[in-house]
Amino acid sequence: xxxxxxxxxxxxxxxxxxxxxxxxxxxxxFAEVNSALQGKIIELDLSSEEKTEAKQRVExxxxxxxxxxxxxxxxxxxxx
Amino acid sequence: xxxxxxxxxxxxxxxxxxxxxxxxxxxxxFAEVNSALQGKIIELDLSSEEKTEAKQRVExxxxxxxxxxxxxxxxxxxxx
Numbered sequence: 272x273x274x275x276x277x278x279x280x281x282x283x284x285x286x287x288x289x290x291x292x293x294x295x296x297x298x299x300x301f302a303e304v305n306s307a308l309q310g311k312i313i314e315l316d317l318s319s320e321e322k323t324e325a326k327q328r329v330e331x332x333x334x335x336x337x338x339x340x341x342x343x344x345x346x347x348x349x350x351x
Numbered sequence: 352x353x354x355x356x357x358x359x360x361x362x363x364x365x366x367x368x369x370x371x372x373x374x375x376x377x378x379x380x381f382a383e384v385n386s387a388l389q390g391k392i393i394e395l396d397l398s399s400e401e402k403t404e405a406k407q408r409v410e411x412x413x414x415x416x417x418x419x420x421x422x423x424x425x426x427x428x429x430x431x
Contacts, residue, residue: 277392292393292417301412303405305396312357312392313372316385328383332376 272317274329275348276337279310284342313337322349352397354409355428356417359390364422393417402429 280286292307315332319325329347338345360366372387395412399405409427418425 279392279394289393293395295416296395296412299412299415301408303397303399303408304412305398307396308394310392310394312359312390313369314359314388314390315373315376316387317383318385319383325383328381332379332381332384335379336375337372 272319272322272325273350274315274317274325275350276313276315276329276333277310277346277348278313278333278338278343279308279345281342281344325349352399352402352405353430354395354397354405355430356393356395356409356413357390357426357428358393358413358418358423359388359425361422361424405429 286308288309289307292309293304296304296307315329317325319328326347326349329349333345333347334340366388368389369387372389373384376384376387395409397405397409399408406427406429409429413425413427414420
């Protein structure tokens, strides 16, 4: 089973990386870019069988290691 | 219009960050994790009207700035 974890900054948290991307794109002539947000995507290959339990375990992984829940939010997708 | 750009390492490229994640999860007791891949996700807010042209422009942004096409591949999704 595969788990895809999307991690992004919570709304209101300063995103200097996103700003740098938007500004650089503007400087390169892409004037249509109003703003940019950068996040992470982590794809896990799991040897789990049961979806509900797998999701709970991945939530624990996010809380303990993958996401900094003070400033980041996460979303989990499971695929067979 | 929003463009979501997914950027990941091409197959075969060494991914030390993914390995570190998988190993740390194993060390924390998540033995079901076989491997991990880490990628980036960039969400762009665009003031474009026309989808086909917007996609071409975002492809140019990936080639010029967002992705390192020697080692990374990218995928673009457009949303209204």
